[in-house]
Structure formats: structure tokens, C-alpha cells
Amino acid sequence: MANIASLLKTEITRIARKEVRAELESLKKANSHHRALIAELRREIAALQKQLRQVGRERIAVVNETKALNRKYRFSATRLAAHRAKFGLSAADYGKLAGVSGNTIYLWERGKSRPKPEQVQQLGMLKSLSRKAALAQLEKINA
Template identity: 60%
Template structure:
């Protein structure tokens, strides 16, 4: 006949393992849930950082353009603005090709196309040239284009 103490010890040990296993299962489930939420938060932080970098880049671009426009302020006393649609409309009004209009401004025809499409912006000196061309009449433009 086995010793009652050893049977009691074995039974207590079995019940303790059963209780510990139940507690560990609950902790494992909580741990998995926490890890999943941590991973989701990391993804959100990464996406927000990328968005912040994009926003910083776009905010930096107009600031550099404004700085070049401010140089015009100190040189001539007036601030020059640029609009791609107004440039295209003025060129169409004069009936000029981009190459001819570029000749008047002192740039290539391809540069005029890029300005009109918004792919590039004129520098401060070029803005002054554009303003000078805008002040010319159709007759004066024709006189200047005679080669």
C-alpha cells in the first residue's frame, strides 16, 4: 500500500499544475493581444512619420520659392508673382510659339513649356523678364522677334 503522504503530495502537485496552466493560458492570450496592438501602433507611427516627412518637404518647397521672391522685393521694390495658366494665356493671346516666347524672355521653348505645365518655376531674374514681356504690346513683340 502506497504511502498516503506521497499520494497527497502527487495530488496537490497535479492540481497546482492544472491551476498554473489555466493562469498561464490567460496570460498568453493577453500577451498575444498586447503584441498585436503594439505592432499596429508601430505601423501607425511609421505611417505618420512618413506623412510628416512628406508634409515637411512640401512645406519647405514654397519657403524656398518665397525666399527667391523676396530677393525681388529688395531689388525692385515690387514682388513678382507667377501663374502658369496666365503665362499660357498670354502666350496664346500673342499667338506665339513657346520657342518665340522663350526668345523674348531669354529662355528656351522647353523651359516655357515646363513653366506652363507647372513642372518648374522661373527664378527672380526670369520673373522680371516675364514682367517686361507682359508689358509689351503685340506690335512691340513683333518688332522684337524680327531676326
């Protein structure tokens, strides 16, 4: 006949395991739910950080544009030609960005004529643009 102590011990162990298993199930579900929430929050944080960087870039662009508007520019025919070559644009395309004809750009580069002060400001603001931004602006003009 089995020892009563060993029977009690096995029954207590069985019941304890059953209760622990039930507790662990609820903890596993809660853990899974919390992990999903954490992942969602991380995605949200990444999206917000991306927006923050974009706003920062836009703010810097506005500040740079404001500085460009307040700045007095000087005209140089050789620098105009060098800047146009740096962007890899034709005189006609560069003229569209500056708001003048391609022939006018050609004459300015050759020193045959000089731009008006407002046009010098426009050329100065073009120099503050990146190549990518200038090409995007040209796409808008051509569209």
C-alpha cells in the same frame, strides 16, 4: 500500499499544474493581444512619421518658393543655356516651363534679346526647382 504522503504530494502537484495552466492560458492570450496592439501602434507611428516628413518637405518647398519670389534675379545667357542643358530639356520644353516659346529661349541663350524683369523672375524660380520637379511640372503642362 502507497505512502499517503507521496499520494498527497502527487495530487497537490497535479492540481497546482492544472491551476497554473489555466492562468497561463489567459496570460498567453493577453500577451498575444498586446503584441498585436504594439504592432498596430508601430505601423501607425511609421505612417505618422512619413506624413510628418512629407509636411516638412512641403513646408521647406513653400519657404524656398517664398524666398524665390522675394529674391531679385539677374539674367545670364550662358547660365540659362547651362541650366537647360543640365535638365536635358529642349528649348521648346524649357520655354513651356518659363511660359515663353522655344524660339524665345533660343534667342535669349544666344544673346540676341533679353527677357523682361517678370520673365527673369520666372527663370530664377525655375532654377530653384530640382530636375525631377521640373519634369513633373512639364508633364502637368503637357497633359
